[in-house]
């Protein structure tokens with residue numbers, strides 16, 4: 001058997017073996033081979049091992065990439081699902097805010113949800129009731145406690161169109177609400193991260209999960225339109 005022929009035969013066997021059984025030892029009978037043939041055989045076995053390892057590594061990397069891509073897609077799908085639930089309840093909070101607007105109150109609305117159902121609603125009635133306590137959140141908390149017959153609102157999520165003030169943030173912590181979902185932030189008075197974050201003070205015995213920016217544009221434009229109208233009404237009343 002000439003050297004060239006042996007090389008070709010060994011190479012093709014080694015490649016075949018590499019693609020079939022990654023990492024397995026390849027056995028050849030070396031009987032009747034001279035030193036040169038054996039050296040060539042050893043070199044080809046090493047090459048086949050390297051090729052097998054490379055194939056194995058590539059397959060592992062491909063599977064890892066696929067797993068990561070699947071996990072990313074699943075997380076995206078879950079987030080979209082959660083967001084769509086949040087938007088549905090925020091729309092209900094916006095309807096409450098419209099009730100405040102109809103009374104010429106700052107349009108802030110709130111709903112409280114338990115087990116995917118609205119159990120309480122509230123809107124800002126501070127001027128109508130001539131009462132500092134009549135904020136949307138406090139009215140909704142009162143309504144929820146009445147519905148559940150308990151001051152503890154564990155397992156509840158509160159949806160509010162504007163970031164809660166210090167009074168409402170305090171009441172939310174006191175009522176042990178699990179999560180607050182906020183439409184738009186209130187940089188001048190908000191206490192869910194703007195001026196303060198009273199809902200996540202580690203020293204308190206209860207912290208609230210906060211989700212921000214749900215239907216943000218609709219919530220903020222409702223309030224800015226309200227103040228624009230108020231300004232133009234005032235300007236009109238000053239006209240001779």
Ligand SMILES: [Zn+2]
Nearest residue numbers: 135164165168
């Ligand atoms: Zn408030």
